[in-house]
Amino acid sequence: MELLLQLGFVAFLLLIGWSIGGATERRHFSALAKREAELRDILVFNERRPPEGIAFRNATLVMGSVVIGEDYFKRFAAGLRSFFGGTLRMYESLMDRGRREAIVRMKEAARRQGATMVFNVRFETSSLSADAGDRSGVFSAEFIAYGTALVRR
Amino acid sequence: MELTNLETVPGKTIVRHLGLVQGSTVRSKHAGRDLMAGLKNFVGGELKAYTDLLNESRAEAINRMVAQARAVGGNAVVNVRFSTSNIAAGAAEVMAYGTAVEVR
Numbered sequence: 001m002e003l004l005l006q007l008g009f010v011a012f013l014l015l016i017g018w019s020i021g022g023a024t025e026r027r028h029f030s031a032l033a034k035r036e037a038e039l040r041d042i043l044v045f046n047e048r049r050p051p052e053g054i055a056f057r058n059a060t061l062v063m064g065s066v067v068i069g070e071d072y073f074k075r076f077a078a079g080l081r082s083f084f085g086g087t088l089r090m091y092e093s094l095m096d097r098g099r100r101e102a103i104v105r106m107k108e109a110a111r112r113q114g115a116t117m118v119f120n121v122r123f124e125t126s127s128l129s130a131d132a133g134d135r136s137g138v139f140s141a142e143f144i145a146y147g148t149a150l151v152r153r
Numbered sequence: 154m155e156l157t158n159l160e161t162v163p164g165k166t167i168v169r170h171l172g173l174v175q176g177s178t179v180r181s182k183h184a185g186r187d188l189m190a191g192l193k194n195f196v197g198g199e200l201k202a203y204t205d206l207l208n209e210s211r212a213e214a215i216n217r218m219v220a221q222a223r224a225v226g227g228n229a230v231v232n233v234r235f236s237t238s239n240i241a242a243g244a245a246e247v248m249a250y251g252t253a254v255e256v257r
Contacts (some may be wrong), residue, residue, distance in 0.1 A: 008199040013195055021197040028198070056163040061233055065211070067204045069170060072196030094197075101199070120158050126237040127201060128245065140200055142207055142237060148157045153164075 013072045021071030025093065033099050039107040044147070046121045055153040060113050062149040064105025067128060068098040069140035089138075098143035099123065106145045115149035122146055154219050154257065155229040162229050165256040175250035176217025179240065180210045180212045210247040211235065218249045227253035 050056065070078075074090040081088055102123070110118050128140045182203065193200055215233075222230050223239055232253035239244050 017195055017197065020195075024196060024198040026226075049161070050163060059155065059157045059159065059163050061158060063211075063235075065204060067207065068201045069194055069197055069200045072195045079209060121179060122158065122234070124235060124237065126239065126245075128239060140203065142203070144235060144237075146158065146235060148159045150163060 007076065014076055017072030017076070017141065020110065021073055024034075024071075024096065028097055028101075032097070034075065034102065034111065035104050035108075036047060036100070039111065042110050043117045044103070044107065044121050045117065046119050050119050051115070057151045057153045060149050061146065062106055062109040062113065062114070062115070062118060063146035064102045064107070064109060064145040065142060066098055066101040067103070067140055067142045068094060072092055072144050075077045075139065082105060095125070095141070095143075098125075098141060099145070102143040102145040110149040113149045115151045117150045117152075118147040119150060120147050148149060154222065156215070156219070156233055156251070157229070157231055158233045158251075162231060162254075162256045165229075167229075167231070167254045168257050169255035171222070171253040171255065172208045172228060173250060174218050174225065174227070174253045175223060175248060177246055178210050178213045178217070179244055179249035180206060180246040182206060183186045192251040193221075194221075197251045207237070207245065207247060210245070211249065214245055214247045214249040218251065222251075222253035225253050227255055229254050229256045250257070 013098070074094065077090050078088050106118065124144045126142050128142055161167060218230065228253040230253055233249060236248045238246050
C-alpha cells in the first residue's frame, strides 16, 4: 500500500512536470520567436573589433542573463536516457531556450541604449546545481550573453 | 567610466595602460528564494529569483571593478569579461575583470 502511494506520488509529479513543463516550454518558444522578430534590426557580431571607417558615438557594455531549470519529467527522462547514452534531446531544448532568451535580453538592453549593433558578443553558461555528485539536486543553469553596444554617429 | 569588452574604446584613444582590475562577490540564495525555486523545479522554466540574484551580484562585481579602476586613475575599462563559478552548495561567485586604461 505504501509503495503504491509512493509510486502514485512520483507518477503525479511526472504528470505535472510533463504537462505544465511542456506547456511552459512551448509558450516560451513561441514568445521567443516573436521577440526575436521584433529585435531583428539589432545586429549582433562576435567579431572583436568594429569595422574601420564607421564612426561611433558611444560604446556601452550590455548583457542579458537568465536562469532556467529543468522540470521533473525532463529529469526523469534524462536519467533513463543517460543509461543508454546518446543525445539528450530534453536538455538540448533547455539549453536552446536559455541561450536564446539571454540573447534577446541583451538585444533589449542594447535597444534601451539606442544602439543598433552589438560587437564582440560572448556567451557563458554555468550550472547552478548544488553539486555535480548530488543526485537529489535539480539541474538549473545560468546563461549570459554580453557584448559592446555601439551607437552610430 | 566607460566599460566595453572591445580592445579599444571606439572614437577615443588609449593614452595610458593601467593594468588588470577585477571585482567579485560571493552570494548565496536565501531560504525564501530557494524554497520558491524548489517548488518551481517540478514544472521547470525560468527561475526568476535566481536570475535577479545573479544580476544583482554581477552589478556589485562591476561596481567593485570600477572602484579599482578609479583608484588606479583610469577612466575606462576595456576587454571586460565575466565569469561565474559554483563554489559551494547554494553559493555562487560572480566575477568581472578587465584592463583599466586612460582614454582621451
